[in-house]
Amino acid sequence: MSAQTPIRFGILGCAEIARKVSRAITVAQNATLYAVGSRSIDKATAFAKANNFPANAKIYGSYDAVLDDPDVDAVYVPLPTSLHVKWAVLAAQKKKHILLEKPVALNVAEFDMIAEACESGGVQIMDGTMWMHHPRTAKMSEFLSDPNRFGQLRSIHTVFTFPSDPDFLKNDIRVNPDLDAHGALGDTGWYCIRGILWVSNFELPKTVIALRGPIFNEVGVILSCGASLHWEDGKVATFHCSFLSSLTMEITAVGTKGTLHVDGFVIPHQEKEACFSFASETGFDEFVTSWVPPPSQHIVTTDLPQEVLMVREFSRLVGTIKNGSKPEKKWPTLSRKTQIVLDAVKASIDKGFEPIDIKY
Amino acid sequence: MSAQTPIRFGILGCAEIARKVSRAITVAQNATLYAVGSRSIDKATAFAKANNFPANAKIYGSYDAVLDDPDVDAVYVPLPTSLHVKWAVLAAQKKKHILLEKPVALNVAEFDMIAEACESGGVQIMDGTMWMHHPRTAKMSEFLSDPNRFGQLRSIHTVFTFPSDPDFLKNDIRVNPDLDAHGALGDTGWYCIRGILWVSNFELPKTVIALRGPIFNEVGVILSCGASLHWEDGKVATFHCSFLSSLTMEITAVGTKGTLHVDGFVIPHQEKEACFSFASETGFDEFVTSWVPPPSQHIVTTDLPQEVLMVREFSRLVGTIKNGSKPEKKWPTLSRKTQIVLDAVKASIDKGFEPIDIKY
Numbered sequence: 001m002s003a004q005t006p007i008r009f010g011i012l013g014c015a016e017i018a019r020k021v022s023r024a025i026t027v028a029q030n031a032t033l034y035a036v037g038s039r040s041i042d043k044a045t046a047f048a049k050a051n052n053f054p055a056n057a058k059i060y061g062s063y064d065a066v067l068d069d070p071d072v073d074a075v076y077v078p079l080p081t082s083l084h085v086k087w088a089v090l091a092a093q094k095k096k097h098i099l100l101e102k103p104v105a106l107n108v109a110e111f112d113m114i115a116e117a118c119e120s121g122g123v124q125i126m127d128g129t130m131w132m133h134h135p136r137t138a139k140m141s142e143f144l145s146d147p148n149r150f151g152q153l154r155s156i157h158t159v160f161t162f163p164s165d166p167d168f169l170k171n172d173i174r175v176n177p178d179l180d181a182h183g184a185l186g187d188t189g190w191y192c193i194r195g196i197l198w199v200s201n202f203e204l205p206k207t208v209i210a211l212r213g214p215i216f217n218e219v220g221v222i223l224s225c226g227a228s229l230h231w232e233d234g235k236v237a238t239f240h241c242s243f244l245s246s247l248t249m250e251i252t253a254v255g256t257k258g259t260l261h262v263d264g265f266v267i268p269h270q271e272k273e274a275c276f277s278f279a280s281e282t283g284f285d286e287f288v289t290s291w292v293p294p295p296s297q298h299i300v301t302t303d304l305p306q307e308v309l310m311v312r313e314f315s316r317l318v319g320t321i322k323n324g325s326k327p328e329k330k331w332p333t334l335s336r337k338t339q340i341v342l343d344a345v346k347a348s349i350d351k352g353f354e355p356i357d358i359k360y
Numbered sequence: 361m362s363a364q365t366p367i368r369f370g371i372l373g374c375a376e377i378a379r380k381v382s383r384a385i386t387v388a389q390n391a392t393l394y395a396v397g398s399r400s401i402d403k404a405t406a407f408a409k410a411n412n413f414p415a416n417a418k419i420y421g422s423y424d425a426v427l428d429d430p431d432v433d434a435v436y437v438p439l440p441t442s443l444h445v446k447w448a449v450l451a452a453q454k455k456k457h458i459l460l461e462k463p464v465a466l467n468v469a470e471f472d473m474i475a476e477a478c479e480s481g482g483v484q485i486m487d488g489t490m491w492m493h494h495p496r497t498a499k500m501s502e503f504l505s506d507p508n509r510f511g512q513l514r515s516i517h518t519v520f521t522f523p524s525d526p527d528f529l530k531n532d533i534r535v536n537p538d539l540d541a542h543g544a545l546g547d548t549g550w551y552c553i554r555g556i557l558w559v560s561n562f563e564l565p566k567t568v569i570a571l572r573g574p575i576f577n578e579v580g581v582i583l584s585c586g587a588s589l590h591w592e593d594g595k596v597a598t599f600h601c602s603f604l605s606s607l608t609m610e611i612t613a614v615g616t617k618g619t620l621h622v623d624g625f626v627i628p629h630q631e632k633e634a635c636f637s638f639a640s641e642t643g644f645d646e647f648v649t650s651w652v653p654p655p656s657q658h659i660v661t662t663d664l665p666q667e668v669l670m671v672r673e674f675s676r677l678v679g680t681i682k683n684g685s686k687p688e689k690k691w692p693t694l695s696r697k698t699q700i701v702l703d704a705v706k707a708s709i710d711k712g713f714e715p716i717d718i719k720y
Contacts, residue, residue: 020647154584154605157517157598161614207572211598212715213590224514226596228588230573236586238517238571238598240614245514247642247651248619252610254521254600259608263621263637267644269654277623282607284627287380289665291607294629305649355572 004322007073007315008034010058010066010096012087014047015078015173017101021128022051024307025076031315033057034073037066063087067094074318077101078128080179081186085110088125092117097124097318099311103186103342104335111339115332124317126310126331127338129194131266133309136274136300137198143260144199144253149280151257156237158195158252160188160266161224161245169243175221183222184243185345191249191266192239193341196229197334199253199260204337205229205237209355210348215244227345257281259295273301364682367675368394368433370418370426370456372447374407375438375533377461381488382411384667385436391675393417394433397426423447427454434678437461438488440539441546445470448485452477457484457678459671463546463702464695471699475692484677486670486691487698489554491626493669496634496660497558503620504559504613509640511617516597518555518612520548520626521584521605528603535581535603543582544603545705551609551626552599553701556589557694559613559620564697565589565597568704569715575604587705617641619655633661 009025009032011018025031033053038044041061048059060066066075067090074097079087084105091098098118104127105111118125131137144150164172173179174187182189197204207230214225224242249267253260258280268274279295302309317328344356369385369392371378385391393413398404401421408419420426426435427450434457439447444465451458458478464487465471478485491497504510524532533539534547542549557564567590574585584602609627613620618640628634639655662669677688704716 017648020649023647151606154521154602155519155586155600157519157600157612159515159517159612159614161514163616209572211588211590211596212567212569213594213596215594224594226515226588226598228571228586228598230571234573234575234584236571236573236600238586238588238600240515240517240596240598242514242614244616245614246511246617246619247639247644248612248614250612250621252517252519252608252612254519254602254605254608256523256604257606259606261610261623263655264651267648267651269651271645271649279607284607285631287383288377288627289380289631289667291624291627291629295623307649 004030004319006030006032007318008032008071010035010037010069010072010075012037012063012066012075012077013079014038014043018076018078019051020307021076021078021311024311026052027304027308028311028315030319031311034071035060035066035069037063067091067096072096074099080173081106082179082181085113088114089117092121092123095121095123097321099126099128099314101128102190103182104339106181107343108336108339111336115336118327118332122321122327124314124321124327126314127335128310129191130306130310133313134268134274134306135302136268136276139298139300140260140262140276143258143278145201149258150255150260153200153235153253153255155235155254156196156199156252158192158239159248159250160191161240161242162188162247163245164243169217175217175223177219177221181221182342182346184241185222185225185342189225189239189241189345190338190342192241194338195251195265196237196239197337197341199251200231200235202334202337203231204340204358206232207355207357208341208344208348210345210353212353214349225345225349227348229341271305272303273299275299364390364679366390366392367678368392368431370395370397370429370432370435372397372423372426372435372437373439374398374403378436378438379411380667381436381438381671384671386412387664387668388671388675390679391671394431395420395426395429397423427451427456432456434459440533441466442539442541445473448474449477452481452483455481455483457681459486459488459674461488462550463542464699466541467703468696468699471696475696478687478692482681482687484674484681484687486674487695488670489551490666490670493673494628494634494666495662496628496636499658499660500620500622500636503618503638509618510615510620513560513595513613513615515595515614516556516559516612518552518599519608519610520551521600521602522548522607523605524603529577535577535583537579537581541581542702542706544601545582545585545702548603549585549599549601549705550698550702552601554698555611555625556597556599557697557701559611560595562694562697563591564700564718566592567715567717568701568708570705570708570713572713574709585705585709587708589701631665632663633659635659
């Protein structure tokens with residue numbers, strides 16, 4: 001780590017996920033919890049206390065107050081998706097760097113407003129897709145990008161589902177059409193889509209088609225859906241996302257020479273070690289009764305959990321910008337591509353499962 | 361094993377897969393290699409020699425001669441799919457029990473002719489889907505049928521792909537439209553579909569839709585394709601099958617309470633032990649950084665490889681029929697359902713990816 005002053009974070013709102021990210025900011029040596037704002041000062045006070053904010057942290061009764069604090073370097077925005085465009089644009093205008101929860105916006109037009117505000121303000125934006133920062137992800141990328149071990153990508157399947165209790169299905173912001181209008185597609189589906197794009201080296205598909213049979217709640221929010229993605233060169237991907245099934249987080253990527261499989265791709269089974277398997281140029285024994293060689297299992301350990309690595313990387317980028325560098329464009333580019341595909345899945349559902357051509 | 365006289369097998373043709381099944385017949389204590397027929401007597405002689413046929417085995421220069429041998433109890437039919445209806449119907453008429461390679465026919469109408477001939481002839485028919493007979497399959501079924509551990513099935517994904525060399529792509533019967541007209545769909549796709557039906561307790565889907573972007577060879581045979589399957593109750597399945605990708609054989613089945621994942625479902629990584637994993641009622645720790653409990657890994661060992669268990673079960677059924685029992689209808693029922701879905705995928709491809717309603 002560089003010896004720079006830690007990046008001072010302000011947190012907008014007291015969402016459940018903000019507990020995990022607050023812990024990560026505490027652990028990351030180049031970041032510090034500096035302020036929290038909530039529409040309720042009591043909630044903000046309780047949140048700061050419960051999440052080990054420093055004694056001198058600023059507790060505010062509004063989001064505006066956090067943005068108006070000149071000592072806040074960066075904001076973490078875990079607000080409902082429908083509020084992202086307002087608060088992220090405002091944050092960028094106030095020159096705050098932004099760590100933005102996913103889905104980054106209700107649609108790509110909104111995200112473009114955010115990204116443009118960040119560009120004008122000269123601030124970094126990164127979305128909160130934590131697994132991108134796990135060292136396992138980099139290790140798996142080595143395999144996927146190896147023409148000898150993986151070859152040319154042919155197909156991908158991703159799944160992210162978790163079960164919901166009646167309270168979640170009634171009260172969670174993720175099933176409220178005014179807050180997180182995309183439901184499971186915006187939440188677990190975001191990761192499925194990001195997983196597919198990550199495997200395909202972020203080459204956008206040509207066409208997206210929602211699978212039939214999405215399940216909605218009584219106010220029209222998606223609780224379960226899926227889609228197929230199609231590229232010009234014949235690559236195909238499918239995914240399934242849901243709030244109604246057992247916890248599952250899988251990627252299977254099949255190339256001409258190798259196959260990658262990872263369980264727990266969004267959140268590894270263990271905090272400090274993560275597994276995946278791959279098979280490369282495998283075949284059968286003489287009587288086709290066993291694999292030669294069998295797929296190999298790999299474990300990647302990490303001293304710091306992935307959310308700390310995310311905060312550390314974000315803060316490092318903010319530090320370089322403070323020292324005169326430009327914001328890193330990779331991160332908003334990945335956010336935007338994920339949002340483009342998410343929008344296409346939604347459009348396909350809305351249009352009765354018609355193919356949607358991706359234009360970009 | 362019962363002390364019955366071993367079932368005497370005649371083999372029609374000298375296909376590559378017949379080597380593996382010949383070995384299985386040799387190993388199974390209730391079965392014996394009795395005859396082989398080929399259009400070339402030289403090929404039949406060489407095959408018998410290479411595959412440890414007993415010295416007194418009958419070597420025939422035609423398939424008819426095998427069927428006309430009154431001492432042949434059962435035939436194994438690894439002929440190209442387009443020949444199945446002719447030779448399986450003839451075998452049934454000659455009262456030979458039939459172990460039939462997959463796909464069982466070019467379409468369900470042809471299979472119904474075979475099944476009716478078997479019923480009239482009072483003979484057993486079973487298709488050569490070996491993994492159905494592995495003890496791992498029974499073990500996984502226990503999990504899938506457990507309402508407390510797996511709950512209600514919500515989604516399934518299966519993949520079976522293998523890479524082909526130029527010789528295969530030019531000369532293999534599986535890419536010849538006059539022999540195995542369904543290509544990868546009839547071969548690896550058969551297993552993907554069977555895997556989906558097995559997970560869904562053989563409940564046929566309501567609708568089948570091929571995924572766009574199937575790849576064909578220059579004479580129109582499928583080299584790669586996929587489909588989604590949809591049930592009335594909202595269950596959804598997808599699969600991908602191909603001759604153009606790295607060896608991959610996976611099933612992921614997601615229920616409301618549990619998730620099953622199996623690699624190498626068609627052929628286990630090792631001949632005598634096979635693995636799978638499942639997660640049941642799992643969730644996260646406080647900070648959502650690990651799974652509690654994590655998925656569990658399971659290994660099922662078997663003294664006899666799955667193809668021997670298949671031959672043993674088939675021969676056991678033939679033995680009971682010789683002793684007055686009726687043929688077991690389960691096996692042709694499973695073959696028929698698999699063929700119905702295969703036909704629907706093909707029809708959807710032929711009709712430009714239209715949804716095909718399953719009627720049965």
